[in-house]
Amino acid sequence: MRWKHRPEGANWGDFGPDDQLGRLNLITPERVRAAAAEIRAGHTFCLSLPLDFPGGNALNARRNPPRLRPTFRDGAAYVNFPLAKLEPGAVDVLSDDQVLLSLQYSTQWDALAHVGALFDADGDGIAERVYYNGYRPNQDIVGPVDYPEAAAFADHPCGHEHSHAHALGIERVAEHGVQGRGVMVDLAEYHGREFRTIGYDDLMRVLEADAVEVEPGDILVLRTGFAEMVLEMQRQPDAHALHHSCCALDGRDARLLQWITDSGIAALAADNYAVERYPARPAPDPAPRLPLHHHCLFKLGLPLGELWYLRELAAWLRTQRRTRFFLTAPPLRLPGALGSPVTPVATV
Template identity: 30%
Template sequence: MAEQKSTAGQRLTQIKDFLTMNKTATTIPWDPNSTKFPMRKELPKIPGAPDDAAWVWGNDDNIGRLNLLTPSRVAAAAKEIRTGEIVPVNLPLNVPNQPAFGREIFKHEIKVLAENLAYDDIYHLNTQSGTQWDGFRHFAHMATGNFYNGAKGSDIVGPSANEKCSIHHWADHGIAGRAVLLDYRAYARSKGITYDPFDHHAITYAQLAACGKEQGIDIRPAAQGGDIHIGDILLIRSGWKEAYDSKTPEERSKAALRTHEPGNDGQRWTGVAQEEEILDWLHDSYFAAVGGDAPAFEAWPTEKPWHVHEYVLALWGMPLGEMLDLERLAEKCRERGRWTFFFTSAPANVPGGVSSHVNGTAIF
């Protein structure tokens, strides 16, 4: 009976697609070129996967939502390039000088090859300090220990380690497309909402929707009548870099060195709220990637028994960027009166790698 209902449902979808000129993703693996994808509440149950998992691009998939960056979508996004102005979004590698969450301090050495004639660099760094992509090996679904597409810790380290969900797969595919900036910091200031990005402050979906409206953007997905396109890259400015620049070195270090351990997490940062509305929006918009300027993208620590990281990375396979420098970008968007632009990123091509600096550029 269930198979009959499923077959009937697929036939009905085919008829609707014929009438509307859509191409709905129904059969796993989904076709990235589809024009319509299931909402979160419509996700199929995948055998062996946690609830809410969208492991829909094939058993051997390693790039998740980057599949949505098809040649046709990238070509369409290139139309965002009108003036040719370039805005990099990368912090210097030594910012912050003291990284949060107990991560290692960046060290730079000059190696003399021949005095006054030739030199090399030597970098010692943690790819999770500064402007960073959280790769799919970075954060698991806590309840099941699954990383994206069923990867396990044993795939990452140990005698059975392999390249499943390694960051180099992103480098092989490439990241380029249309991006959308929501300048929540400016919106909050205009509405008298005061907060310190170096403290816990949860940004709700309702606030982001109001922020978008102020910018002239309906942040709902196009399938719901909004302005978000399939494969868009979402960036949210919370003002973390602005706050960082306003603090003394001592204040920065004190914040970064706050306790970080399970059950006693003193790290406190602004970010998106842990709420169902945020999850539905992030999923249903079919962003290719999401990112922000704060150390955790989501408000930290979570006040729920789950993290947004679990959904974005482990369940949906969506690249998650943190600590992008969005100050100049916000200025340029405001100057130009537009909040969409072409965006490109070059992740590190490191087989077996967990994460990468973003190496990102916005082009107007």
């Protein structure tokens, strides 16, 4: 077993000693069948921003917009390429491209390997780096070797460029499939674009006002209006305006975190940048700087979606006095990736 002690409030081991799915295990065939009953009108809604939004890297200096370019053969670019150049008599014209893409630049899922913590899982009094269900750096999540405890891996062929999640990679999510019942919580309907940090009480008021029912295995989807601002800025994001507008969850609210645990939701997605308010409210050290990520990804194995686009879906649901829909949102099946772009589709 990879751990002797699990974090307080964690579900490590509850789905098996080698589990890599976490709360997605709650999306069972029975829950998928129940979710399919939400399809009544047959309308579909795309819940993704264009994947070259927000534009630039003002929101995160590490993440750059996608760069499309042709594929090449013998120096020839395969866009508008007349195959007759290689095969006389051919009438085909070929276009084929490739992309350099930051996987969490735009509408995305976080893999469970995205956020770990310093935690004494071995019970030896020393906190070590560890991820959901006790998976470890360098052994399970491989990356550049730049930490003292990784000296033994200094000659590893990964060098300083390679990264690969042998465990908890996004392909685990893709293989299970993300298809189930989405439940809309429209915070923007009540708070507009007010800069507001949403705790348990605020969330419960919106759930009550809209008669929102949440059941185990549901995927909770939060609209704050943030992605709508991003779209309006037309790839020229105003980082100051964005970071001082709209709702975000209070990751320091213990009652909110406990509700996430008790609700049985399988995943949580929002249209804002990190789901939670960042930076979080101050807390005595040691403490996570991304407490909601810590609670969801590290403790519960609960995937987080960010920068989803929800305006049209939310408006349609409100006119129909509905909050539930059938959601299909598989990430890329890219082995070893720490996150993935996604184009979610809501069917109502």
